[in-house]
Amino acid sequence: MTTLIDQVVQAVVTRCQTVALATGGVFEDRQAAFTKAEANAINVTLREASAQTLGDAHPARSVLSTVLQIEVAVYTRAEIDGAGNTFSSRALASPIWQAAHAALMADPSLGGLTTRVRWVRSAWQSQDADGAAGWAAHTYEVKCAMRESDLSAPAQS
Amino acid sequence: MIEDLGGFVEDFGVACVFGAQNFKAIFDTPDEGLSFSGADAQTTEYRIRFITSQAVLTPGLLGTVAGSQYRVRGAPKLLADGAFSTAMLVKQ
Numbered sequence: 001m002t003t004l005i006d007q008v009v010q011a012v013v014t015r016c017q018t019v020a021l022a023t024g025g026v027f028e029d030r031q032a033a034f035t036k037a038e039a040n041a042i043n044v045t046l047r048e049a050s051a052q053t054l055g056d057a058h059p060a061r062s063v064l065s066t067v068l069q070i071e072v073a074v075y076t077r078a079e080i081d082g083a084g085n086t087f088s089s090r091a092l093a094s095p096i097w098q099a100a101h102a103a104l105m106a107d108p109s110l111g112g113l114t115t116r117v118r119w120v121r122s123a124w125q126s127q128d129a130d131g132a133a134g135w136a137a138h139t140y141e142v143k144c145a146m147r148e149s150d151l152s153a154p155a156q157s
Numbered sequence: 158m159i160e161d162l163g164g165f166v167e168d169f170g171v172a173c174v175f176g177a178q179n180f181k182a183i184f185d186t187p188d189e190g191l192s193f194s195g196a197d198a199q200t201t202e203y204r205i206r207f208i209t210s211q212a213v214l215t216p217g218l219l220g221t222v223a224g225s226q227y228r229v230r231g232a233p234k235l236l237a238d239g240a241f242s243t244a245m246l247v248k249q
Contacts, residue, residue, distance in 0.1 A: 081217055127198070
């Protein structure tokens, strides 16, 4: 049995897997370097989880208001044109992010696991390469509720 | 005295054609890692070393190296006394 946190991360991965533009695949917390052939890809990483106890202090009755920081990072490789200009990594990644965002927001409860999914920040990086390598990392704040005594399922109201 | 540089590329040089320019160059293709704050990336650094006076390569110029097509990635760099230059390429 997995925790609600694991189920939420898997739900994010599953929704990102519906993004047709992610032709290189969707991965979770991948450590191996991405090759040129694997662009365009999405890498989902759970960055942080924190909780605040709500209500009754008894572990069996109290609820944890849990906030997850999940990064949805889009990997691209940009070609160079005949004038020597490299296509923007941000522009390449944006349609993929937009599709992933739409897939997440189609059901912000992620199948009843969460109470909220919200985009909170992004960061863009690129480096010169055989086709400029770019990462567009988008962080989502995911809120969910679980019983202090049971981390495996969302707390029911 | 004018040095004959041709011998440096004669044995191991490969044929390069960029526009009307035909020349020989030493061709290297090392893989290198690129560090990002998240997952890293890997790149093949297609690189030719050629006699500077034999070719004018501009960013974006399309050509062939050993029969395969490449585009010039950036302005070539002079090496040491400038007799040789290197140019980074992108495989097409």
